[in-house]
Amino acid sequence: MIDQNSNEPVIAILGAGCTGLAAGIHLTQRGFRVVLLEKDDHVGGLAGGVRINGNTYEYGPHTFHTTDPQLLADITSLMGDELIPYNRTIKIKFLGNYFKFPLAMSDVLFKLPPQTVIHAGLSFIWHFIAGRIWKPPEENSETILKRYYGNVLYEIFFKTYITSVWGITPAEFSPAFARERIPRMNILEFLGKLKLGAQRRFGSTVKTDSYVEKVEGNLYTTRQGFSLITQRMADRVIDCGGQVELNATVTRIYCDDNRAQAVEYIQDGVKKQIECSAIINTLPINEALLMMEPLPEANVVKAAQALKFRALVFVGLLVRRPKVLPSSFTYFRQHSFNRISDLAQFGFHITPEGSTMLVAEISCDVKDRAWNDDDFAKQGVLEDLIAEKLLTREEVIEMHVFRARHAYPIYTLHYEQHLAILLQAIADMVNMETAGRQGRFQYINTHIAMKMGYEAADRLIAKSK
Ligand SMILES: Cc1cc2nc3c(=O)[nH]c(=O)nc-3n(C[C@H](O)[C@H](O)[C@H](O)COP(=O)(O)OP(=O)(O)OC[C@H]3O[C@@H](n4cnc5c(N)ncnc54)[C@H](O)[C@@H]3O)c2cc1C
Secondary structure (H helix, E strand, O other): OOOOOOOOOEEEEEOOEHHHHHHHHHHHHOOOOEEEEOOOOOOEHHHOEEEEOOEEEEOOOOOEOOOOHHHHHHHHHHHHHHOEEOOOOEEEEEOOEEEEOOOOHHHHHHHOOHHHHHHHHHHHHHHHHHHHHOOOOOOOHHHHHHHHHHHHHHHHHHHHHHHHHHOOOHHHEOHHHHHHHOOOOOHHHHHHHHHHHHHHHHOOOOOOOOOOOOOOOOOEEOOOOOHHHHHHHHHHHHHOOOEEEOOEEEEEEEEEOOEEEEEEEEEOOEEEEEEEEEEEEOOOHHHHHHOEEOOOOHHHHHHHHHOOEEEEEEEEEEEOOOOOOOOOEEEOOOOOOOEEEEHHHHOOOOOOOOOEEEEEEEEEOOOOHHHHOHHHHHHHHHHHHHHOOOOOHHHEEEEEEEEEEEEEEOOEOOHHHHHHHHHHHHHOOOOEEEOHHHHOOOOOOHHHHHHHHHHHHHHHHHHHO
């Protein structure tokens, strides 16, 4: 189908996360020659995993879910029996109690002190009614969260937590942050659940534009975690004649007259270049634009420099015990990490038998000590878990540190204006598309990333006709 010896330029897909892999499958299945360039030594990006001593440590870890019948069919046919259902449990440790998440009314009522519950209830009702009548002249995430939860619950559950996890206060966030990332707890929640039930039953195509991050549909993983899904996607690209180049860091995109001509990358220390007929970018949109030669106009460069990401350091522990945490995901507020997961509770196959793996997530900036000092990160997590009486030092078999520099786009106030400039700069390119979590600077889940990959491929195919 595809002539690998041909000298015809290929479509270069930058990044082999869910978006790049989905675009690769879509294009190769339609007879296009593609090469995926991936800086890591494995595919999957944020949804990938690191294999050590027979175990896979995941960033997260991830679960697959979608209400889109086509996507679900694609992944189930790719994975067959390897896809297993997963029952998610989430808890937040707060004021000595574990609360369910998203916040449940019952937990708020029975686990907070009675006077706080009364204050919280009055404040919730007041903000709910006031929010229907009056809106502030300029919204930010603080105004939205107060409207969702009332002042008291906002102060207790969100203000300090968000500030410590993200490094900025809710008032410094665009309203889009609260709308896309924080689930609501109000009367409308019930209606939302009814809608979700209907979607589960009848299935509906998901939209990638203005997607609001939420978990919908049944949850799936594999005995090796989500990373096995991304590995199978890469296998499919290769089976269909595509190329996946690992340890290949893209450094430059050569352009001429609004057309991408070639990509420069460094692989195993060697600088290489490939001519390309088109590009699908899944790298951070701002970094891709700053790699262009010649550089885009000054306003685009300025907008590219304004976008910021929050990083995550993951500390993985192999523990000699079948289960450590009260839930598969547990959130803590006063520890070095904000979330920790217990991988045995996801159904992962873990060796030696009778052990589990924990992955703690430390949210930070790349200038912080946790990002730059492995021992500091490991020590902090271990001491916090011991202080919580969740494990003893002797039960820990091994510890590892992994990093994700671009874990979360930070929706600072007015980021939308910078992003619009960057998206327009790419739209002006005649043979380039940008897609994915980093590529569109959007909180999305893996199924939306895959769908974005398909859609970007379709747009390129349409342009090439
Ligand atoms: C902690 C966490 C937990 C999550 N949990 C879930 C979940 O349970 N379920 C779910 O559906 N979604 C989850 N998500 C969201 C999910 O990870 C993303 O939506 C999805 O992985 C995005 O895929 P992507 O391909 O767009 O981006 P990425 O996965 O970021 O892929 C981009 C790729 O580009 C590569 N790259 C970057 N720079 C270069 C360069 N210069 N040269 C070459 N390659 C480069 C990167 O290495 C990476 O492989 C989670 C996200 C986080 C941060």
